Amino acid sequence: MDNVDVSERLHSVARVADAFEAVPGNQRVLMAVLQACREPQTSEELDAIMAPVLENNRSVHSAVELRKVLEDHGAIRYVKSDEEELAEAKMRDAEENGEVEVPEIDDEGFYVVSTPAPGTWQLTEAGQAYLDGDPVGAYARDLLETREPQYAPVYRELLELLSEGPATKQEVDKVVESNPLTAEPRMYGGHFVGELEKAGAAEWDGAWAITEYGRTLLGELAATGRE
Amino acid sequence: MENEAMAANMQSQGVAGEDERRLTEEGMACAKSQGLAGGNVVFVESQVVAGRDESCDEVRDLADGGAMCAEAQTPAGEAVMPEECLHSNAVEDADSDESCAHEELVSLLAQQAAGYELLGRLFQREVDVELLQSLCEGRYPAHTGNDHLDEGYRGLVVFLNHRGERTGTELNVDYLHVFIGNTQDASHVAYPYESVYTSPDHLLMQDARDAVLAAYRSEMITLVNEHNEPEDHMGFELAFCAVLLRRAVEALTAGNTARAIELVEKERAFVRDHLGVWAPEFAADVKRIAQTGFYRALADILLGYLEVDTATMEAVAAELGE
Numbered sequence: 001m002d003n004v005d006v007s008e009r010l011h012s013v014a015r016v017a018d019a020f021e022a023v024p025g026n027q028r029v030l031m032a033v034l035q036a037c038r039e040p041q042t043s044e045e046l047d048a049i050m051a052p053v054l055e056n057n058r059s060v061h062s063a064v065e066l067r068k069v070l071e072d073h074g075a076i077r078y079v080k081s082d083e084e085e086l087a088e089a090k091m092r093d094a095e096e097n098g099e100v101e102v103p104e105i106d107d108e109g110f111y112v113v114s115t116p117a118p119g120t121w122q123l124t125e126a127g128q129a130y131l132d133g134d135p136v137g138a139y140a141r142d143l144l145e146t147r148e149p150q151y152a153p154v155y156r157e158l159l160e161l162l163s164e165g166p167a168t169k170q171e172v173d174k175v176v177e178s179n180p181l182t183a184e185p186r187m188y189g190g191h192f193v194g195e196l197e198k199a200g201a202a203e204w205d206g207a208w209a210i211t212e213y214g215r216t217l218l219g220e221l222a223a224t225g226r227e
Numbered sequence: 228m229e230n231e232a233m234a235a236n237m238q239s240q241g242v243a244g245e246d247e248r249r250l251t252e253e254g255m256a257c258a259k260s261q262g263l264a265g266g267n268v269v270f271v272e273s274q275v276v277a278g279r280d281e282s283c284d285e286v287r288d289l290a291d292g293g294a295m296c297a298e299a300q301t302p303a304g305e306a307v308m309p310e311e312c313l314h315s316n317a318v319e320d321a322d323s324d325e326s327c328a329h330e331e332l333v334s335l336l337a338q339q340a341a342g343y344e345l346l347g348r349l350f351q352r353e354v355d356v357e358l359l360q361s362l363c364e365g366r367y368p369a370h371t372g373n374d375h376l377d378e379g380y381r382g383l384v385v386f387l388n389h390r391g392e393r394t395g396t397e398l399n400v401d402y403l404h405v406f407i408g409n410t411q412d413a414s415h416v417a418y419p420y421e422s423v424y425t426s427p428d429h430l431l432m433q434d435a436r437d438a439v440l441a442a443y444r445s446e447m448i449t450l451v452n453e454h455n456e457p458e459d460h461m462g463f464e465l466a467f468c469a470v471l472l473r474r475a476v477e478a479l480t481a482g483n484t485a486r487a488i489e490l491v492e493k494e495r496a497f498v499r500d501h502l503g504v505w506a507p508e509f510a511a512d513v514k515r516i517a518q519t520g521f522y523r524a525l526a527d528i529l530l531g532y533l534e535v536d537t538a539t540m541e542a543v544a545a546e547l548g549e
Contacts, residue, residue, distance in 0.1 A: 043392045064392050087388060103384040110366045111384040 012074055012126035013133065019073035020135075023061055027198050029053040030070060033121075034131055037076050040120035043067070056204050067121065075127035083116035136200040140217055143195055151192070152221065154179050158192055159201065159210060159218040166207035329479065332546060336476045336491075339539060342532055343469035349525055350419055351462030353402040356395055363387050376531030382524030401519040417512035421459035424505035435459050435501070442497055443467060446474070461509065461529075464502055468494050468536075488547045495540045498533060506533055 020027055029050050036049045043064075050063040061069070070076045080088065094101040104112040123131070144152050154176060161167050161175050173189035176182055196202035201214035210218070348358070367380035403409060408416030413429070426433035436459040443450060443458060448470060450458050471494040478486035510526035517523045 064396065068393065091385075091389060100381070101385050102381060103388055105369045109369050111369055111380060113363050113365070113367075113384055114388050115363070 009126070009129060012124075013129045015073045016070075016075040016126050016130040017135070019069050019075055022073070023059070023066060023069050026057065026059050026061065026066060028200065028203065029057065029059075029063075029066060031136065031200065033067065033070055034075060034123065034127055037121050037123040037127065038131070040079070040122050042118040042120055044118065046121055056206075070127070074124055075130065076121050077124050078119055079122055080119040081117040083114075084119050087114070087116055136213055140199040140201065140213075143199055144221070148195070151181060151187070154181055154187075154192055155196065156218065156221045158189075158196065159214055159221065162196075162202055162208055162210035163215060163218055166205070166209040168207055172208055328546070332543060333476055333479050335539070335543065336472045336479070339536060340469040340472035340476065342536075343465050343472065346525075346529060346532060347462045347465035347469060349462075350406075350465060350529075351460070353399045354395065354521075359390070359395060359398070363390070371531070371535075373531045373535050375527045375534060379524045379527030379529075379531055382520050382527060386520035386524060397519055398521055401517055401522055405513055405517050405522055415516055417509055417516050419461040419509065420457050421461075421464065421501060421505050422457065424508055432457055435505075439464060439467075439501060442493075442501070446471065446493070459501075461506075464497070468497060468502070471497070484547060488544065491540055491544050491547060495537070495544060498537060498540070502533055503537070506530060 020030055023030070032049055032053050033046060036046060041049070046067065047063050050066070054063060059066075067076065071078065091101055093099075104114070106112050144155065148155075157175050157179060158172065161171065167175075169189065172193050176187065176189040176192055182188075193202055193208055196214065197204065199213075199217070201211055201217045202208055203211055354362075362383070367384055369377070369380070371377055371380070405417050406419050408418070410416065418424075418431075420431055421435040421439060422431050422433035423429050425435045436457050439459040448467070450463060456463070471490050475487045475490035475494070478484070478490060506529060510530045513526035514523045517526070
């Protein structure tokens with residue numbers, strides 16, 4: 001039984017990870033939603049959290065669609081407010097009884113268009129487990145220890161550059177292309193800064209900038225001497 | 228027409244009283260925020276000058292219509308037509324009665340136009356966030372005296388009351404599903420073109436389109452349409468009615484009753500010869516195909532609005548002819 005539970009749990013966490021594959025390029029905003037949903041958030045509150053992250057994102061997906069991706073992958077769930085539950089129950093009752101649902105009518109004979117209190121988005125168990133698994137750190141570890149350990153010096157140089165202040169694409173290219181490791185095969189700045197962005201270590205805000213996690217990663221790279 | 232009859236007509240539209248004002252405001256909002264004023268889908272005055280001596284400067288009628296809409300209200304958004312106009316006392320002097328009746332007609336025509344603008348907009352393209360919000364702020368009478376309107380308003384409010392954050396997306400998907408089609412099976416699409424419904428082979432750009440185009444040109448109106456849709460699109464035909472009524476308002480305001488009568492008669496003829504011919508079958512298809520209550524309700528509202536408009540304009544024509 002325990003094995004089944006563990007298997008289901010792993011499967012559900014893997015589904016959450018799949019959400020990030022379903023909408024590539026949206027890692028930051030998806031992570032922002034997951035982090036925010038540790039506490040219940042209304043759609044409006046999430047919009048406010050997601051808007052600045054999406055500002056420089058060329059994604060065709062809206063905030064609403066991205067939330068649906070996370071919901072479909074079992075990472076978050078929408079918990080209806082009492083008023084929303086009531087409205088749904090009313091509709092369900094009408095359907096079950098074969099009746100036509102009639103909205104409330106005010107004193108002047110007009111239908112009342114209601115605006116129920118909003119429900120909240122909350123992290124699911126799978127979403128919580130995914131976050132607990134340190135997905136950001138896992139991506140960076142996979143990148144630097146498994147996929148591209150040979151380029152760790154390049155990543156470190158790049159992070160050092162960004163730690164001094166926001167850098168333009170040309171400045172990023174200059175650092176990357178001046179490193180002999182990127183000469184053969186030829187590698188460009190876009191690849192490295194893109195990977196750092198996916199790892200949550202860099203972000204674009206008119207220029208490339210280091211994140212708090214990026215500073216931590218830089219510290220780890222320096223401390224472990226991965227060169 | 229008796230004032231009572233006029234009032235009854237207005238009441239029966241289901242857009243009477245405050246609701247008319249709401250629709251009028253929405254009509255303006257549509258014209259401004261939905262791209263009508265921005266030249267997305269508008270009528271412009273044609274360069275054809277025959278029959279009229281006005282300047283042929285391009286006039287974006289729907290946008291102008293929105294402005295006229297605003298003039299039909301007080302700054303506070305209250306209807307110009309006061310309640311006493313609907314129930315004027317016989318002992319009041321004749322001038323006052325005449326003035327009230329005139330204002331009443333102007334207000335009524337402006338309200339009808341606003342309703343057509345809103346309906347036209349809803350059929351022309353998908354509902355966006357602003358329009359959805361505007362619809363949520365509308366007031367919809369529960370009992371209008373017209374079965375289609377009653378059912379349409381009920382369905383619309385039920386839909387709006389169950390809206391969620393994905394409602395906009397659902398409506399966009401349903402618009403595509405109903406009016407554009409994501410299937411090869413034509414019976415599963417309600418193509419919003421008169422030609423499709425009136426030509427023997429259900430084809431686009433048939434006689435109906437030519438007739439509609441002629442009607443537009445008779446008013447020196449050219450469709451400026453970035454989407455290159457045929458002129459007999461439901462949204463455009465409804466918008467054309469709005470333009471005719473806006474012009475009737477303009478004529479009445481300028482004291483040109485003869486021109487106002489001409490425009491009202493044109494509108495009546497257009498509804499009778501075009502919209503009235505194919506709207507019932509089209510609306511039935513929309514109700515059959517739509518997956519959201521919104522478009523099913525819109526189909527009912529369309530039918531109800533045309534029915535009420537037919538009766539209202541008959542009364543208006545009689546009043547103007549007196």
